Amino acid sequence: MLGSTSDGAPQGELVTLMAAVASRNEAAFKTLYERTSAKLFAVVRRISVSEAAAEEALQEAWVRIWNNADRFDPAVASPITWMTTIARHTAIDSVRRGAERVSATAIEIDEELAEKLPAPGATADGLGGPHLRRCLDGLEADRRGMVLLAYCYGWSREELSRRFDRPVATVKTVLRRSLIALKECLGGR
Structure with a gap:
């Protein structure tokens, strides 16, 4: 399963970074983020209703990646596939729970603040x-x-x-x- 991700990061490097993140290594997490965030953002942006929603979903996905890195198994999936799945599910969850909230809040805010x-x-x-x-x-x-x-x-x-x-x-x-x-x-x- 070795090779490169679409952004050029070698799979072996990502596996090593994931192991370090599972040990709560913040420097490794930063490097993992730098290597993969553009790809993950592209995934969530295709699902999200807006760029703001995509940014929020991506931030939540990174929290999930940090909190669950110890569950990553390189024998089951590549790191990028595992992270993409988390990001995708986070974006879908965000769309499901946020559609009503955003539209109701938008109307409420606009009415409340328009005259101010x-x-x-x-x-x-x-x-x-x-x-x-x-x-x-x-x-x-x-x-x-x-x-x-x-x-x-x-x-x-x-x-x-x-x-x-x-x-x-x-x-x-x-x-x-x-x-x-x-x-x-x-x-x-």
Whole structure:
């Protein structure tokens, strides 16, 4: 079963990394992530309804890989096949449990916050209201809601975690990536 993965990582190297991860070696986990994350992201992105959902599913898959690495058996499957299966199932589970939550939350957030955004023509920290509104509207509803609740209303990461039914680490990741997207939309200001 030796050979290379589609990203060029030798199977033998991945088997060795999996054994180290099973022993809770964080450096090996980082290397495993670097070697395989692009492939796993491609798998979950094909299943997920959005890039944000794919990122969340991938993060959850990596937690599962870390927690279950001791169950990996190279006699049964290659490391990439084993990890792809975990990532695929995680994405499917995410789609199943998240479809209703995301749509209900999106409507609720938009209704709750629409009137609280700067009015057209108003300014917010020197930015025109319409420009800021357009950039916020460019975010998916759950991301937009998290950003507004966190930075306009002071919600903690833990409160957002409960509101959106996501792990705190995922909330932090979503906020960071959303702020990067907003900064790019606002011209890097």
